[in-house]
Each structure stands twice: as structure tokens, then as C-alpha cells.
Amino acid sequence: MPSTWVTTWRLYRFELLVVLLAVGFVAVAAMVVADQLAGLAVGECAPDEDPEACAAAVAALRGQADQVAGLAGVAPLVAGVVLGPVLVAREVEHGTVQLGWSLSGARRQWLLERVLPVATVLVLGLAVLAFASDALEAARWPEVDPRVSLHGYGERGPLLVVRGLAVFAAGVLVGLVMGRQLPALLVAGLAAAAIGYGSILVFPYGADWRWERRTESVSEVADRVGPEAFRAPDGTTVSLAEVLGARVGEGPARWTTDDLEPIRLVLRGERLPEIEQREMLVLGMVIIVTLGASLVMVDRRRPY
Numbered sequence: 001m002p003s004t005w006v007t008t009w010r011l012y013r014f015e016l017l018v019v020l021l022a023v024g025f026v027a028v029a030a031m032v033v034a035d036q037l038a039g040l041a042v043g044e045c046a047p048d049e050d051p052e053a054c055a056a057a058v059a060a061l062r063g064q065a066d067q068v069a070g071l072a073g074v075a076p077l078v079a080g081v082v083l084g085p086v087l088v089a090r091e092v093e094h095g096t097v098q099l100g101w102s103l104s105g106a107r108r109q110w111l112l113e114r115v116l117p118v119a120t121v122l123v124l125g126l127a128v129l130a131f132a133s134d135a136l137e138a139a140r141w142p143e144v145d146p147r148v149s150l151h152g153y154g155e156r157g158p159l160l161v162v163r164g165l166a167v168f169a170a171g172v173l174v175g176l177v178m179g180r181q182l183p184a185l186l187v188a189g190l191a192a193a194a195i196g197y198g199s200i201l202v203f204p205y206g207a208d209w210r211w212e213r214r215t216e217s218v219s220e221v222a223d224r225v226g227p228e229a230f231r232a233p234d235g236t237t238v239s240l241a242e243v244l245g246a247r248v249g250e251g252p253a254r255w256t257t258d259d260l261e262p263i264r265l266v267l268r269g270e271r272l273p274e275i276e277q278r279e280m281l282v283l284g285m286v287i288i289v290t291l292g293a294s295l296v297m298v299d300r301r302r303p304y
Contacts, residue, residue, distance in 0.1 A: 008117040015086055016121055019079045023125040026071045027132040033065050034132075034139035065140050072133040073155035076126050076164030077192040083122060084171015085184035087114045088298075092179040098303045107298045115172060115291070122168055126161040133160065141221045149222035149269040154199060159276055163199070166283040167192045169290040176294050176301060195286075205278035207271050211237065214262040222269030230260035237263070 009016065037058075088111070091097045101107050133156035137146040146156065154163075171188040178184040209226055212218075218225055230238040238260060 004113040005117045008114055011114075012083070012086065012118060015082050016118065019082055019122070020125050023075055023079060023129050026068065026075050027129045029068045030072060030129075030132040030136040033061060033068055034136040037061050037065065037136075037139040038142070062140060065136055069133065069136060069140075069152050069155040072129055072136075072160065074196075075129060076160045077167050077196050079122060079126065080164045080167025080169075080171055081185065081188045081192050083118055084168040085175035085178070085188045086181060087111075087118060087172055087175055088294075089175035089179055089181045089184040092176075092301075092303065093181055095303070101298075101303045108295050111172075111294060111298045115294075119165065119168060122164055123161055126164045130157055130160045133157065144219065144221045144269070148272055149219075150224050150267065150272055150275075151221045151269070153203070153272070153275070157276065159279060162280045162283045162287075163195065166195055166286045166290075169287045169294075170195070173290045173294045173297070176297055179301075195283075199279060202279075202282070204267060204271070204275045205282065207267065207275050207278065209265040209267050211263045212266045214264050216266070218266055219269060224267040224269075226265030226267070228262065228264040231263050233259050 088097075097110075101110065133152075134146050137149070137152050137156050141149070141151065144151070146152075153159075167188070170191040171184070174188045174191060175181075175184040178187060204224075209224075211229070211231070214228065228240060230240070230243060232238050243260065
């Protein structure tokens with residue numbers, strides 16, 4: 001291990017240990033609950049078992065699985081907040097950057113020697129969590145492939161790694177700007193909340209919902225179903241409100257009810273890889289911009 005990595009570990013070992021223990025705890029919990037769900041053969045009870053007791057046990061485990069999945073979705077954001085701001089803010093606050101920044105051209109190297117080792121540990125920890133969370137999803141719904149399902153989106157899979165890195169990169173920039181640990185931690189927390197909430201608002205990242213006949217089968221687990229409407233003979237979409245208005249004489253009746261085909265908006269679970277790639281592209285741009293800004297700003301910031 002390079003000496004700079006050893007030095008970085010010594011400087012931030014408390015934060016790294018806390019993050020690794022927390023992420024590891026959630027990953028282990030996910031695997032334990034997944035194993036228990038698999039052992040119960042979710043949705044099925046042995047003939048000699050009490051059906052009510054078996055159903056209660058399955059419901060309780062699924063409740064635990066929901067809680068663990070929620071923790072898995074939050075863990076990357078918290079990890080990024082814990083690790084990002086402290087990298088620069090602590091040393092600026094304590095005045096220990098003056099020597100490292102006094103050498104010409106050494107500031108960017110100084111920053112990279114801290115960012116790269118910590119980011120590597122973060123990626124490895126979150127990669128384990130991503131694997132465990134996908135295993136938990138597979139155990140929750142064994143009849144559905146988790147890689148073609150939108151259930152639990154953002155709480156499992158590779159998005160956990162990228163979201164954690166995005167918050168971490170934003171935290172590094174915030175710590176560099178603020179120069180104080182507590183204010184940087186608070187602002188980084190707001191940035192993490194913005195990334196988490198923004199990912200919900202922007203979903204599905206431009207992937208179009210499609211009108212399908214209501215007779216087409218959908219998976220209650222894998223697919224997302226939106227509003228219902230009707231398709232007129234001329235191909236136009238007619239809302240439920242328009243149909244109701246026409247029935248009571250409040251709107252023009254250009255068609256009869258028998259002419260309308262019931263349809264609904266559907267987002268299929270098979271679109272998951274496409275949606276994930278779009279979000280990762282957006283978050284990748286956030287990572288590049290924030291780290292690039294940090295590399296530019298570190299050359300201009302005063303060491304106090």
C-alpha cells in the first residue's frame with residue numbers, strides 16, 4: 001500500500017471505520033433477511049404448517065426487508081456526507097494545510113492523495129451493499145428478476161455506489177469552500193438531501209411512459225402503472241374526466257362509450273437498465289463537475 005494511502009487512513013480512520021461498519025451492518029442485515037426469506041419460500045406454506053402463522057411470519061420478514069432496503073437507500077448518502085466534507089475542512093480548520101500548500105503545484109496532488117484513497121474505500125463498501133441489496137430484492141420477490149424490475153428503485157444495485165460518490169464529491173467541494181467542519185457537514189447534508197429528493201423528482205430520467213391497453217397484463221411488483229384513460233377511434237387520448245363530462249352533457253360527445261378503448265400509462269420494469277444508466281450519467285456529471293471545481297479552487301483558496 002502506498003505511503004500516502006497509509007497516511008490518509010491514519011488521518012481519517014475514525015470516519016472510514018464508522019462508514020465501513022455502518023455499511024457493513026446494513027449489508028449483513030440484508031443478507032440475513034434474504035436468507036430467512038429464501039428459507040420460508042415466500043408466499044408458500046408447508047401443508048402441515050399453520051397458514052395464519054406462516055403468513056404472519058412472511059409478512060414480518062417482508063416488513064424487515066422493507067426497513068433494511070430503506071436503510072440501504074439512505075446509507076450511501078450518509079456515507080458521502082461523513083467522508084466528503086472532512087477531507088479538507090478539518091485540515092483547513094486546524095491549520096495543518098499550510099505546509100502542504102506552501103509548495104508550488106502541490107495543492108492538487110495534496111487533494112488527490114486524500115480523495116482517491118477515501119473514494120476507493122467508499123466504492124468498495126458500497127459495492128458490497130449494492131450486491132447485498134439486490135440479493136435481498138431477489139429474496140423478497142423470487143418470481144421477479146431484480147434487474148428487470150422497478151420495485152425498490154434507488155434502494156439497491158449500482159445506483160447506491162454512484163449516489164454515494166456524488167454526495168462524497170459534493171462534500172469535498174463544500175468542505176473546501178466552507179473550511180469549517182460543522183458548517184461543511186450541515187451544507188453537505190443539504191446537498192445529500194437534494195440529490196436524494198432530486199432523484200425522485202426526475203425519475204424516470206426521460207424514459208417515456210407508454211399507453212397500453214388495460215387488458216395487457218402488468219406486474220404489480222416490477223412495473224409502474226400510471227393514470228388510466230381511453231383511446232378514441234381517431235387515435236386521440238381521452239381522459240376519464242372528458243368521458244364523465246360527456247356522459248352528463250357537460251362536454252361534446254364526439255364518440256360513444258362503446259367506441260373508446262380503455263388504456264393506461266405503463267412503465268415496464270425491463271426499462272430499469274436504461275433508467276439506471278441515465279441517472280448514473282447525470283450523477284457522473286455531478287461528480288466530474290464538483291471534483292473539477294475542487295481541483296480548481298484548491299489552487300486559489302487561502303489556507304485558513
